[in-house]
Amino acid sequence: MRKVIAAINMTLDGFCDHTAVDADVELHQHYTDLLSNAGSILYGRITYQLMEFWRTLVDKPSGEKSMDDFAVVINKIPKIVFSHTLKNVDWESASLANRDLETETLELKAQPGKDILVGSRSIIIQLMQLNLIDEFQFCVHPVLSGRGLPLFKDIGNRIDLKLIKTKRLNSGAITLYYEPAEDKTANR
Secondary structure (H helix, E strand, C coil), X not given: CCCEEEEEEEECCCECCHHHCCCCHHHHHHHXXXXXXXXXXXXXXXXXXXXXXXXXXXXXXXXXXXXXHHHHHHHHCCEEEECCCCXXXXXXXXXXXXXXXXXXXXXXXXXXXXXXXXXCHHHHHHHHHCCCCCEEEEEEECCCCCCCCECCCCCCCCCCEEEEEEEECCXXXXXXXXXXXXXXXXXX
16 A cells, blocks of 8 residues: 655744745755655645746756756656646646545555655645545754744644654754554554
């Protein structure tokens, strides 16, 4: 069974505002590696539209290898977009979900293949509430932003996590890898 992995950048004070963190060569490489080893990624509308920026670098590379490499990988990975407002997506590797999040995720998990990434705050929270996340990868940056979108604001129930590994980046960011302490996804 494929794992669902929630991977997101956040500030030390818990905000997931992409403008609050600096994306350097090492961070781009970190996410390039992560995407290279995944079978698909789930996005909400806002994050999907933000990520469309990378399409421009596929056609017109920036000249910065880490950014251009990330652009190539993000361009290729199948993206499933959950939106109530988008009527279509025109990124070749993207499709709109035609079922609810739980049904779509359970079907993806049951298929053979590489793991499923989740890169949107809203989708992460919904999947947490459904107990469908198998691993969390929080890349915590050494920034106190004091503002932005709090990652954990809408969590309804306590979720105990077990630290399985860490990865330190030269910028001082640390990726914390967790899995649910109790295997609440075993029956899914």
